[in-house]
Amino acid sequence: MSAVEALFSLVPQLGEGSKPSSEYVLIRCPFHGGGMEHTPSCSVSKLAPVFFCHSCLESGHISRLFKLAGLGRDSIDRILRSTGMGGASGPAGLARDIKQNVDLYRGTFILDDAILDTYRLAPEELLRKGYEKKTLRHFEVGFDYTNLRITFPLRNVYGQLVGVSGRTVVAGMEPRYKIYVEELRRRPDVKIPDDYSMDSTKKAVLWHAHVVRPFLFRSNDPIIITEGFKACMWTYQSGFENVTALVGLSLSKQHAELIATATKQVYLFLDNNTAGLLGTFIAGDKLLAVGREVFVMKYPDDRGQPDDLNEIEIEDAYINAVPYLTWREQHGKQYIYENENRRRNWRASRQNPV
Ligand SMILES: [Zn+2]
Numbered sequence: 468m469s470a471v472e473a474l475f476s477l478v479p480q481l482g483e484g485s486k487p488s489s490e491y492v493l494i495r496c497p498f499h500g501g502g503m504e505h506t507p508s509c510s511v512s513k514l515a516p517v518f519f520c521h522s523c524l525e526s527g528h529i530s531r532l533f534k535l536a537g538l539g540r541d542s543i544d545r546i547l548r549s550t551g552m553g554g555a556s557g558p559a560g561l562a563r564d565i566k567q568n569v570d571l572y573r574g575t576f577i578l579d580d581a582i583l584d585t586y587r588l589a590p591e592e593l594l595r596k597g598y599e600k601k602t603l604r605h606f607e608v609g610f611d612y613t614n615l616r617i618t619f620p621l622r623n624v625y626g627q628l629v630g631v632s633g634r635t636v637v638a639g640m641e642p643r644y645k646i647y648v649e650e651l652r653r654r655p656d657v658k659i660p661d662d663y664s665m666d667s668t669k670k671a672v673l674w675h676a677h678v679v680r681p682f683l684f685r686s687n688d689p690i691i692i693t694e695g696f697k698a699c700m701w702t703y704q705s706g707f708e709n710v711t712a713l714v715g716l717s718l719s720k721q722h723a724e725l726i727a728t729a730t731k732q733v734y735l736f737l738d739n740n741t742a743g744l745l746g747t748f749i750a751g752d753k754l755l756a757v758g759r760e761v762f763v764m765k766y767p768d769d770r771g772q773p774d775d776l777n778e779i780e781i782e783d784a785y786i787n788a789v790p791y792l793t794w795r796e797q798h799g800k801q802y803i804y805e806n807e808n809r810r811r812n813w814r815a816s817r818q819n820p821v
Contacts, residue, residue: 468549469513471492473550490614492510493507493509499525509525519612533546590609590617619631619674621714624725628657630665632665632696633645668714670722673712673725675712683729687731691710691736692712692718696712696714698738705781719753723754732762734761734788735761738772739771740771744801762788764788765787766784
């Protein structure tokens, strides 16, 4: 018996007219209308022990629903354990994490145009980290409360939606990123190719390029390339509007060609770690090959990614950027070492498959 079925057996009226999908069950919300609403509007997740009401916006851990049904703590624990939603046999860490952070799942409506029908909420996690609502709105970032994921729309250079990536806000939940495919197929205005894959999408999409490129055509300003959504939004919020992001780790030939049609100068601002180092070499070489002038932005030593830097520090990183060829000379030995390491690990993993 699932947790929702257990709830229905306790309070049958909540289950009347309920609608299940693969990821959640819509039930009559017990927090408004006396639990008697005509059209059930409270989503109870099948994937995590949480609920969210689309009408009254009440949300929280599923144990609250059982408490309302009159159960005590021990009985609730027993039910959650038996349904794999908590206790010793279930993902207890997950449940605890959700309990502690439950208001991370509360969102505030910010998007006028929903990316997908339900993703109009601002992710509380990013607001707390200092991302402004207007930044999140600009980048169309939403929150999917059914799957508890921050949603990032992926658009091609013409601005057409070609995918959505959803990062979990629950520590340890796998996969960390959900790729929305079925949800997009249901939308008449989105064309998802039959052979849709995240790998090909990553190679094609340079995040935010559809906004940046038209400006670059006119101004010929430099473009900044970061690694990942957060780095891109943070750099943008710090005053650099011509910023884009790699969705994966490395710049593709398609990216290089796209950039070559947009502007002459490129500033690389990947993460300050091994992956960023390798990514900078790959990107730098490819961009030189298409005839661009390439610079590498300089981090203060102890910082790992753009969102570790404040506005002034990002400005400094830009002003102190070094030409890629100089940077390449400085980091050549480190590159050879890290690259050899990576190859060795790869070979080892092939010889001893887990
Ligand atoms: Zn409600």
